[in-house]
Every structure is written in C-alpha cells, then in structure tokens.
Amino acid sequence: MTSLPPPGALLIVALIAVGCFFLSVGTLGLLRLPNVYNRMHATSKPTTLGTASIFLASFVAFGPGGAGLPSLVGILFLFLTVPTGAHMISRAAQRIGVPFMGGVTWPTREDDPDAGTGGDPDGEGGRATGGKNDDSG
Amino acid sequence: MAGESALVTTAADAGLVVVAGLCLLCGYRVIRGPTIPDRVVALDAIATNVIAIAVLFALKTGRGLFVTVSLVLAIIGFLSTVVVAKFVTEGDIIVRRE
Numbered sequence: 001m002t003s004l005p006p007p008g009a010l011l012i013v014a015l016i017a018v019g020c021f022f023l024s025v026g027t028l029g030l031l032r033l034p035n036v037y038n039r040m041h042a043t044s045k046p047t048t049l050g051t052a053s054i055f056l057a058s059f060v061a062f063g064p065g066g067a068g069l070p071s072l073v074g075i076l077f078l079f080l081t082v083p084t085g086a087h088m089i090s091r092a093a094q095r096i097g098v099p100f101m102g103g104v105t106w107p108t109r110e111d112d113p114d115a116g117t118g119g120d121p122d123g124e125g126g127r128a129t130g131g132k133n134d135d136s137g
Numbered sequence: 138m139a140g141e142s143a144l145v146t147t148a149a150d151a152g153l154v155v156v157a158g159l160c161l162l163c164g165y166r167v168i169r170g171p172t173i174p175d176r177v178v179a180l181d182a183i184a185t186n187v188i189a190i191a192v193l194f195a196l197k198t199g200r201g202l203f204v205t206v207s208l209v210l211a212i213i214g215f216l217s218t219v220v221v222a223k224f225v226t227e228g229d230i231i232v233r234r235e
Binding site: 009016019020030031044047066067073086090 | 144145148149151155156159166172173174175178181182185186189192195196207208212214215219222225226
C-alpha cells in the first residue's frame with residue numbers, strides 16, 4: 001500500500017462512473033421502450049445528465065482555468081440544446097403521423113384550463129389546436 | 138496531477154469502452170428503427186455519446202483541447218438534429234418567401 005489516491009482523483013472517477021451509468025440507462029431506454037416519444041423521453045434526459053457528469057469530471061480534472069471553463073460552457077450548451085432538439089423531433093414525429101400509445105391524445109383547448117382565460121396563452125393555445133387539426137384532419 | 142493520473146487514466150479507459158459499446162447499441166436502433174424519428178433520436182443519442190467520448194479522451198490524455206472538440210461536436214449534433222427534424226416535416230430546409 002503505497003499511498004491513498006488524492007480526493008480529486010476519486011471525485012473524477014466517481015463522476016465518470018455516474019456519467020457512464022446515466023448513459024447506459026439512456027441507451028437501455030432507447031432500446032427497450034415501445035414508442036418514439038417514449039424513446040425520446042428516455043434518451044434526452046439521462047443522456048444529458050450523464051454527459052454533464054462527465055463534463056463535471058473534466059472540470060474537476062482541469063481546474064477553473066484552461067479547459068475547465070469550456071466544460072461548464074458545454075454543460076450549459078447541453079442543457080439548452082438537447083431539450084430543444086427533442087422537442088423539434090417530437091413535433092416532426094407528430095406532424096408526419098407517428099401514432100401515440102394507448103389513450104394518449106394531443107391536448108385540446110378543453111383540456112387546458114388556462115387556454116380560455118388569459119390573452120397571452122391564447123396564442124400558444126391557437127398553435128396547439130392547429131397541431132391538433134393537423135393530427136385529426 | 139502526477140499521482141492521480143494513473144487512476145484517472147484507468148477510469149477514462151473504462152468509460153471509453155463503455156460509451157463506445159453504448160454507441161454500438163444505439164446503432165441497432167438506427168438500423169432497426171421503425172420510423173424516421175426513431176433513427177433521428179438514435180443518431181442524437183450517438184452524437185451525445187460521442188461528446189462524452191471526446192471529454193473522456195481529454196481526461197485520458199490530459200489535453201484540454203479535446204473539451205473544445207466536444208463543444209464543436211455538440212454544436213454540430215444540435216444543428217443536424219434541428220435540420221433533420223425540419224426536413225422530415227416540410228421536405229425542404231431553406232424556405233424561400235416570395
């Protein structure tokens with residue numbers, strides 16, 4: 001027994017292990033879940049968390065100067081772009097007619113309690129019903 | 138940095154093997170995906186895995202340059218996802234308004 005490893009190295013190893021775990025969960029969900037929307041749900045969130053954990057390991061390794069700051073920028077960028085991309089793919093899937101599972105339907109104006117009251121959510125409600133008309137018609 | 142480099146290098150090696158295997162498993166969904174959005178989702182997951190691979194490679198070699206490489210890969214992956222989603226929906230990417 002020469003010497004205990006420093007706590008920074010142990011933290012890096014733990015963050016890499018957490019990241020690999022979350023990436024494995026995301027890939028398992030991508031392989032096993034039944035529908036494209038469920039698969040998207042499974043890939044976007046755990047994959048973001050796993051990659052953010054590995055970025056944090058890089059931040060711990062490289063320190064706040066040098067390559068540590070691009071790691072934090074990478075975390076911010078992932079948290080901004082991965083939900084946006086998943087949202088766009090899900091809208092595209094709904095537009096080209098990939099069916100929902102079971103009794104899942106697109107939310108209509110009657111399901112949304114805020115749609116009929118305010119003026120500002122009215123625009124979003126109008127766009128949502130436009131999507132519903134695309135789905136049913 | 139010298140004392141912890143062996144442990145960190147071993148962990149980064151193990152992580153590289155795991156994430157590369159996950160990329161192959163995502164490739165199954167790219168090939169077998171019933172619909173086109175399935176393939177796009179699987180390719181997006183592969184892009185995120187490749188970002189993780191670049192960061193792990195930076196940890197393994199100790200070169201901070203590869204973190205910047207992973208940032209560029211993130212930008213390219215997001216752009217390709219958005220463009221493919223728009224192409225699947227509208228059949229055209231650049232829409233002219235005349």
